[in-house]
Amino acid sequence: MQYISTRSKTEPVGSARAIFNGIAEDGGLYVPKLLPRLSFGELKGLLHLDYMGRAKYILSLFFTDFSKEEIDECVDSAYGSGFDTTNPAPISRSFGGISFLELWHGPTCAFKDMALQILPELMRVAVDKVGGGLKPLILAATSGDTGKAALEGFKNVKNTAIQVFYPQNGVSNMQKLQMSTQSGDNVCVTAIKGNFDDAQAGVKSLFLDEELKAELSNRGYSLSSANSINLGRLIPQIVYYFNAYCDLASEGTIDFGDSIDVAVPTGNFGNILSAYYAKLMGLPIGKLICASNKNNALKDFIRTGKYDRNRRLYKTISPSMDILVASNLERLLFTVLDGDSDKVSELMTALSEKGAYTLPEKVRQKIATMFYASHADDERTLQTIGEFFRETGYLCDTHTAVALACAKDYLQGDVFPRHILVVSTASPYKFARDVLRALEICNELPSDEFEMVEKLSTLTATPIPKPIYELKSKPVRFTEVCDVQTMRASLLDFVGAEK
Numbered sequence: 001m002q003y004i005s006t007r008s009k010t011e012p013v014g015s016a017r018a019i020f021n022g023i024a025e026d027g028g029l030y031v032p033k034l035l036p037r038l039s040f041g042e043l044k045g046l047l048h049l050d051y052m053g054r055a056k057y058i059l060s061l062f063f064t065d066f067s068k069e070e071i072d073e074c075v076d077s078a079y080g081s082g083f084d085t086t087n088p089a090p091i092s093r094s095f096g097g098i099s100f101l102e103l104w105h106g107p108t109c110a111f112k113d114m115a116l117q118i119l120p121e122l123m124r125v126a127v128d129k130v131g132g133g134l135k136p137l138i139l140a141a142t143s144g145d146t147g148k149a150a151l152e153g154f155k156n157v158k159n160t161a162i163q164v165f166y167p168q169n170g171v172s173n174m175q176k177l178q179m180s181t182q183s184g185d186n187v188c189v190t191a192i193k194g195n196f197d198d199a200q201a202g203v204k205s206l207f208l209d210e211e212l213k214a215e216l217s218n219r220g221y222s223l224s225s226a227n228s229i230n231l232g233r234l235i236p237q238i239v240y241y242f243n244a245y246c247d248l249a250s251e252g253t254i255d256f257g258d259s260i261d262v263a264v265p266t267g268n269f270g271n272i273l274s275a276y277y278a279k280l281m282g283l284p285i286g287k288l289i290c291a292s293n294k295n296n297a298l299k300d301f302i303r304t305g306k307y308d309r310n311r312r313l314y315k316t317i318s319p320s321m322d323i324l325v326a327s328n329l330e331r332l333l334f335t336v337l338d339g340d341s342d343k344v345s346e347l348m349t350a351l352s353e354k355g356a357y358t359l360p361e362k363v364r365q366k367i368a369t370m371f372y373a374s375h376a377d378d379e380r381t382l383q384t385i386g387e388f389f390r391e392t393g394y395l396c397d398t399h400t401a402v403a404l405a406c407a408k409d410y411l412q413g414d415v416f417p418r419h420i421l422v423v424s425t426a427s428p429y430k431f432a433r434d435v436l437r438a439l440e441i442c443n444e445l446p447s448d449e450f451e452m453v454e455k456l457s458t459l460t461a462t463p464i465p466k467p468i469y470e471l472k473s474k475p476v477r478f479t480e481v482c483d484v485q486t487m488r489a490s491l492l493d494f495v496g497a498e499k
């Protein structure tokens with residue numbers, strides 16, 4: 001399997017190279033030259049396997065320059081422990097045609113763990129193959145969950161280092177605490193003055209800084225990314241869609257061969273893109289429901305064909321989706337434009353220069369046959385959590401609730417009846433304050449985060465995830481705050497001091 005850039009006709013690279021580089025040299029994103037397709041028989045063959053078996057099968061289709069032993073080892077060490085369930089991505093029971101794919105049973109209680117537990121393993125192998133003696137220095141901008149999950153994945157992984165930048169006032173208190181207490185010898189966490197897009201733009205410019213590249217190379221490092229643009233994250237996310245489909249069929253919720261719809265709470269478009277890839281690979285998926293919060297550039301895009309980032313960024317109660325520029329959308333464009341990298345490049349230039357671009361109507365229609373888009377603001381998100389809990393006893397977090405609300409919007413239309421898989425991306429305990437507010441069952445909110453967590457547990461009779469419970473007693477290690485302009489200096493400081 002070879003990988004090419006979305007933006008120009010550069011030489012194709014193997015998966016190790018694509019994972020090691022993170023972003024293509026022309027600024028584009030790596031995409032598979034040709035997506036593998038599973039026959040009906042091959043799909044059926046996955047039924048008798050468990051998550052690990054399915055993961056090994058799917059990943060081996062993509063990472064063809066990895067040996068079987070290497071893939072097995074990566075999968076075993078990523079998903080073998082560290083999750084609080086045997087199946088790392090279990091499905092809830094069905095609530096009248098809707099079930100939840102719970103992607104938050106890993107060490108940071110959010111869906112990023114699904115990819116970031118395995119990325120460091122893949123990176124470790126990739127470095128051996130193509131690293132040329134340089135160690136990867138992972139640089140990440142985070143709107144909350146990515147950073148922590150990347151830190152947990154890479155901490156103490158030999159021959160790697162990681163620095164994470166997060167917007168000072170753009171993550172929840174719990175997320176901030178999770179990051180500032182991070183353990184590990186090779187990690188650094190820095191807050192920046194700005195929003196997530198500032199942090200992401202800052203990181204992007206560091207990647208394109210040739211002088212910095214030379215300076216780091218002198219110190220034995222090469223920059224790499226753990227953001228959702230890295231193939232080593234995108235591809236492992238395909239696995240849980242196959243896994244969920246097989247589980248739904250095995251337990252008899254659907255008949256094998258039936259199509260399902262999936263509703264995905266969307267920020268950078270990584271998770272839903274993986275679902276789209278799964279669909280293109282032959283997994284019976286009908287509609288992809290793209291769910292946004294009040295930051296609904298994607299909804300407008302899918303409905304009108306115009307992507308416009310010239311709008312205010314709202315702070316919402318689903319902060320991991322507070323994004324104006326969904327970076328993985330570029331990969332969707334590449335596919336629906338039939339691999340026309342000149343056109344993708346043109347659109348991306350328009351996006352960076354004018355902040356907007358418009359798709360030809362025919363291409364927009366093509367997207368609209370596969371994707372349905374809607375959004376839910378904070379008020380409706382809270383309402384959805386409360387209502388659903390009262391009706392069913394199932395508690396979901398603020399991100400998941402956005403997807404649930406959008407799934408309900410979808411069902412309002414004249415639609416083909418299919419089972420809907422709502423992708424649940426975070427434990428409700430990560431957003432205890434807002435979840436408690438939504439339930440409207442306590443008159444006065446406790447002021448302390450941990451009291452909220454305990455109250456939530458008592459009132460809903462659900463267990464507190466261990467990683468959140470343990471946070472209470474961890475010492476804070478990182479307090480640095482810098483400007484976007486000084487991110488570079490902060491990075492050099494870190495690798496200067498790091499042994």
Ligand SMILES: *Cc1c(COP(=O)(O)O)cnc(C)c1O
Nearest residue numbers: 145266267268269270271320425
């Ligand atoms: C990252 C994240 C999302 C958005 O996922 P994308 O792949 O960026 O679209 C949604 N919910 C939670 C909890 C997340 O951490």
